[in-house]
Amino acid sequence: MTGIPETVSSIKQAAEFTGLSEDTIRYYEKIGLLPYADRKASGHRTYSKHQLNGMVFLTRLKATGMTLEEMKHFRKLYEIGEASLTQRVSILIEHKNRIQNEIDRLQETQKMIDFKIDKYKEVLVNPDTNTKWKSPFAD
Amino acid sequence: MTGIPETVSSIKQAAEFTGLSEDTIRYYEKIGLLPYADRKASGHRTYSKHQLNGMVFLTRLKATGMTLEEMKHFRKLYEIGEASLTQRVSILIEHKNRIQNEIDRLQETQKMIDFKIDKYKEVLVNPDTNTKWKSPFAD
DNA sequence: TCTTGACTTGGAGTGTGCTCCAAGTTGTAT
DNA sequence: ATACAACTTGGAGCACACTCCAAGTCAAGA
Numbered sequence: 001m002t003g004i005p006e007t008v009s010s011i012k013q014a015a016e017f018t019g020l021s022e023d024t025i026r027y028y029e030k031i032g033l034l035p036y037a038d039r040k041a042s043g044h045r046t047y048s049k050h051q052l053n054g055m056v057f058l059t060r061l062k063a064t065g066m067t068l069e070e071m072k073h074f075r076k077l078y079e080i081g082e083a084s085l086t087q088r089v090s091i092l093i094e095h096k097n098r099i100q101n102e103i104d105r106l107q108e109t110q111k112m113i114d115f116k117i118d119k120y121k122e123v124l125v126n127p128d129t130n131t132k133w134k135s136p137f138a139d
Numbered sequence: 140m141t142g143i144p145e146t147v148s149s150i151k152q153a154a155e156f157t158g159l160s161e162d163t164i165r166y167y168e169k170i171g172l173l174p175y176a177d178r179k180a181s182g183h184r185t186y187s188k189h190q191l192n193g194m195v196f197l198t199r200l201k202a203t204g205m206t207l208e209e210m211k212h213f214r215k216l217y218e219i220g221e222a223s224l225t226q227r228v229s230i231l232i233e234h235k236n237r238i239q240n241e242i243d244r245l246q247e248t249q250k251m252i253d254f255k256i257d258k259y260k261e262v263l264v265n266p267d268t269n270t271k272w273k274s275p276f277a278d
Numbered sequence: 279t280c281t282t283g284a285c286t287t288g289g290a291g292t293g294t295g296c297t298c299c300a301a302g303t304t305g306t307a308t
Numbered sequence: 309a310t311a312c313a314a315c316t317t318g319g320a321g322c323a324c325a326c327t328c329c330a331a332g333t334c335a336a337g338a
């Protein structure tokens with residue numbers, strides 16, 4: 001079951017793959033968000049395909065508003081092992097709900113913007129309408 | 140056409156209405172994002188209904204990822220007057236597109252999370268499956 | 279062997295957006 | 309008159325998430 005070495009990557013390749021900067025990857029390791037990476041004899045970091053996929057998932061959580069602290073917490077639960085599985089499921093469900101709320105708010109704002117664009121376009125067609133406005137963001 | 144005084148609010152009421160803190164409202168004025176507010180004889184700020192609505196729209200733009208600098212730019216365009224209307228429409232359309240991209244990314248992440256939740260639940264039902272995982276965020 | 283470039287570390291600095299504070303003034307209730 | 313809260317100003321400080329730097333090590337090609 002052992003013997004076939006997994007493909008490993010340098011920090012540069014990891015950065016390219018994940019979209020994070022090399023500095024950011026080192027920073028995440030420093031603050032304990034990423035585990036201490038394996039090093040080559042030279043001391044250079046190496047990453048497995050697994051770890052790269054993990055880092056991509058991480059960037060998705062970050063991009064959807066999860067803080068570094070929350071992600072650290074999630075990782076700590078992971079380290080406990082299976083005993084924390086239900087907790088991890090809860091966190092993911094909770095985060096998914098937060099994302100849904102965010103989507104709802106974004107869509108509401110799109111409607112507000114559409115409404116405002118319509119009003120602006122009205123004025124472009126018929127400039128008299130303009131007297132209604134008192135504030136750059138009003139109505 | 141004059142004579143009916145508009146309802147005005149204190150900074151505290153403005154904060155309650157908009158969800159911004161009093162400090163934040165003063166800060167926005169300080170950096171030139173909000174115009175210098177009218178003051179009472181005492182020096183206390185007053186806000187019209189119009190301005191309050193404008194501030195709410197502002198919070199929507201901020202909550203959807205527009206930076207304070209971009210909002211300042213928008214306000215400067217507003218101050219130019221009608222000559223900037225087309226530009227302002229462009230900015231709003233552009234921002235609406237950014238929101239749409241954000242919504243798309245959020246929905247993709249929801250799918251990734253669902254996928255992961257399913258895998259976790261699988262392990263809860265059948266613990267042997269667990270050996271597949273090497274990283275807290277992998278797959 | 280020499281050069282070039284990728285990598286290492288610890289720590290300092292940065293940008294954004296607030297948030298808090300001190301010291302003073304004004305408004306309202308008793 | 310006397311509290312006490314609400315407000316004012318300018319400026320300092322803070323949290324988050326990087327981002328950059330200096331000084332040094334390591335690896336591969338001409």
